[in-house]
Amino acid sequence: MRVAQSAFLTLPAINNISLEMNQYVCDCESSWLYGWLMKKGVVAGPVCTSPVPLLGRPLLQLKPQDICRPPRVAIAGPPYVIINQSATLMLFCNASGAPPPEVKWSINGTTFNLMDTRVASYNTSLRIRNVRVNDSGVYHCCASSGDTSVSSSVHVTVLDVTSENNISSIVANISTTAYIPCVIRPLPVALAVTWTFLNRPLQSLPKYTITSTSTLVLNNVTISDGGEYQCVVGGAIVLKRTLVTIAPPTITRFLRGSCSSPQYVTLNTSSISDFVCEAFGFPPPTVQWLYNGRNVSLSNPQSTFNSRTTVDRSNSTTRVSLTTPKVDGVMVISPDAGGNYTCVASNPYGSDVKTTIVDLVVALQPPANFDIFPNIISAFLNNFLILPCMVIAPPNVTVSITWTGPIPSNAFVSSSNSLVFVQPMGGEFICYAQGGRASINIVYNVALRDPPTILKECPMPTVSSLIGQTAWLFCNATGAPPPLITWYRGGVMISSSGRYTIGPSGYPGALVISMATTEDAGVYTCVASNIYNEMDSYGISLQVVRRPYFTQLPLSVGTAETTPAQLQCLGVGLPPPTITWWKSNGDISMATQVQPSSGVVMGDGYLVITMTSMLDRGYYYCNLSSPLGMVTSPQVFLNVYAPPVFLPSPSEVKTIEGTSSVTLPCPASSEPPPTITWYFQQMILTFSDKYTIDPAGTLTVFEVNPQDAGIYTCMAANVAGTKTRTLTLKVGVVPQVDVAPPTAKVKGACRVVFYCTDHQAPPINYMWSLNGRRLTSSGRAMIQPMGVLVITNASRYDVGNYTCTVWNSAGTSSDTATLMVDVPMEPFLPSIISPTPSSQLISESGTAQFICVAMGDPSPSIQWSFNGAPLRNLRRVSVTENTLTVQLLRSTDSGTYTCTANNTHGTTSRTFQLDVAVSPQFRVVPSPIS
Secondary structure, eight states: OOOOGGGGTTOTTOOOOOOTTOEEEOSGGGHHHHHHHHHHTOSOOOEEEESGGGTTOBGGGSOHHHHOEEEEEEESSOSEEEEETTSOEEEEEEEEEESOOEEEEEETTEEOOTTSTTEEEETTEEEESSOOGGGOEEEEEEEEETTEEEEEEEEEEEEEEOGGGOOOEEEEETTSOEEEOOOEESOOTTOOEEEEETTEEOOOSTTEEEOTTOOEEEOSOOGGGOEEEEEEETTEEEEEEEEEEEEEEEEEEETTSOOOSSEEEEEOTTTOSEEEEEEEEESOOEEEEEETTEEHHHHOGGGOOEEEEEEETTTTEEEEEEEOOEETTEEOOOTTOOEEEEEEEEETTEEEEEEEEEEEEOEEEOOTTOOSSTTEEEEETTOOEEEOOEEEOOTTOOEEEEEESOOOTTOEEOTTSOEEESSOOOEEEEEEEEETTEEEEEEEEEEEEEEEEEOOOSSOOEEEEETTSOEEEOOOEEEESOOEEEEEETTEEEOSOTTEEESOTTOTTOEEESSOOGGGOEEEEEEEEOTTSOEEEEEEEEEEEEEEEEEEOOOOEEEETTSOEEEEOEEEEESOOEEEEEEESSOGGGOEEOOOBTTEEEETTEEEESSOOGGGOEEEEEEEEETTEEEEOOOEEEEEEEEEEEOOOOSEEEEETTOSEEEEOOOEEEESOOEEEEEETTEEOOSSSSEEEOTTOOEEEESOOGGGOEEEEEEEEETTEEEEEEEEEEEEOOOOEEEESSEEEEETTOOEEEEEEESSSOOSEEEEEETTEEOOSBTTEEEOGGGOEEEOSOOGGGOEEEEEEEEETTEEEEEEEEEEEEOOOOOEEEEEEOOSOSEEEEETTOOEEEEOEEEEESOOEEEEEETTEEOOOOSSEEEOSSEEEEOSOOGGGOEEEEEEEEETTEEEEEEEEEEEEOOOOOOOOOOOOO
């Protein structure tokens, strides 16, 4: 079933439809239903009956891409395919989509004729057997799904392998140019032809070029150019060719290197030992020697030569040597070895020939008593010596023999041509043999022989050397030949290497040991030997000595009195040194040696003073002495420490509050000087704005206040001990007193109480005064403890200013209160009460104040005057009811100030004297010029 979307256009209001278990074609044409059902929220939908991959699956359980996915197609492989005719072409097309697309193949736009038995199509693949040139073209793979089609293409070229390519191998001579053809018809225009050699691409270099017809050209062919070459078109190998490189033989070495032919050679024991023929060619040539036209192995003249063949395939060379045999180390050459010797080198591509002619053979027979070295004969002094000279030659050759050399008068040549010595003489002697065109010789080197002898001393000598220096051991030996000197120690031979040198220039036979150590001490054996195993030996003892030196220098130490002190001084030397101790006051010239005693212990470099005192204090040093010298250590200081002792100083310091600073001394002495530490309230005092401690240990306390009062602890310490003492700081507080109430007004016959209160510290003394007159505790006025003043039955006579004065060691303070008593009274003259002193001295620019309290009935009025003149309010003068204030005082303000009280009963006055202190003024008066 398939539902057309147009069927729903006339039913726009439908919201649900039941298609459960209905069969449905699930493809792109009906994919709209899937979207409509999902949008409406339908739970159960139809079941797919096609396409096959979706058969039986519910529509609503699918994804959109499962129902409709555009087809996609791609042909596997490169866009160009090259194939030789008669081969099989296989093409694969990868197609995908939903529903699965239908795949069809075509060539050049024409569908394949499947009636052609060569063509087979399997779904997405295409196979063509036995392809032909006309099968070339553009192949299309078309994938169709519904109304949608897509395609992919590949270019196929079928190559015609012509008869020109039937040649499987090409032969090229080395050093020539090789041509390897690759004929391709038709040649794809878009593809290039390349070549590979042994599967490696060939670069476009002067060595290789490719022509326009795809032929590979190799210039200057070498042997290594041989191998398989591949012709490649579009990444495919279309042709394989093998290049065979060849090289005809060439004789490169003949006899002793010359390649001219023929050669004339004379054989003798000293001129040549073998014939060499070396040839180059590829493949490596075969080389053989011919004697008089026949193979040497068949016509070897009396076994004069042995044949040996060597083939070096890496260099494509063959070498054949005819080697002269030897008997007891002597070459044997037959006299009839003359004739033609020919070397023939050949391979499949050619041959080369070289010939030599041996025209004469002469041989010397050496003596049987040659020394171990060639041509050297040793002869003992005073012994008989014969030097033979035997010659072998063909019968038709006449040989003449002569001797040369320092032949002494007592030597002669025997009938057998031997040189005979009655008394041997060293030197070079030569026997010359001449025959035809050949001349040979034998050389004798006569070496006189005398066994080695070492000049010895008895008993065995001893050589001494300082450690670190160079030790010389001499061994003088004579003999012929001059003996070889070797040195042994403990049976082990010493080689000339490292620190050992044997026979330095000018000192043959000497053993030199540089940087001698104690391990070098011992017995060394000198052995003088020669080539005849004759020897002599001699022993020398080496003693390595060392000047004394310190391994540990003494160090300065310090110790407390009555405790032990130890100084240590260690040193070594060979022989071991003696250690002594010395004491001085710093001047070594005045030092005295320290001797062991009951309180001084010495041994093994130690100096121990069991119980030190101040007398032991001073400088010490030690000496190391041995037969090789003496060394002295630097002086060190033994410091004997004394514990701290406090010097007399006050235990209590007094000061008053507000003092800028106070010092607390703590003098102490000790050795070494003590370190002073101060504590207050169990806390250590450190340098700050509040405290400082000077080098003498004195503590300074700044900005003193009552909280600084208390017990301070001074601790003096050094390595010998610790001492403490305490010091009390007392801070006096200046009293600050208030009188309360400041003013009291009571009825007559009442009780009045004034309190005198100190706000800083309890006062030591109290004093009350009335209008400047001291009061005592009597009558109606009683002074109680803590400064309380009690007045009973107050009357007009108690009226006035009451002043409380308190004082202690820190200072004095006072305050004043006024008492007024209201009692019925008869009119009376005014009376004046004033706390202002009658005389004042005030500095210039200061302020003066005068207080005048008047009493009377009726109440009096007050007038002020200055030197009899009335005063009124001015800029600097202020007049109130009871107070006169004068500001910014001047010298003209000095004088008498009068307070006058008036009422109807009369007048009363009080006078105050003011003196203004003026700062001195200096005036410079020039002195007369004399």
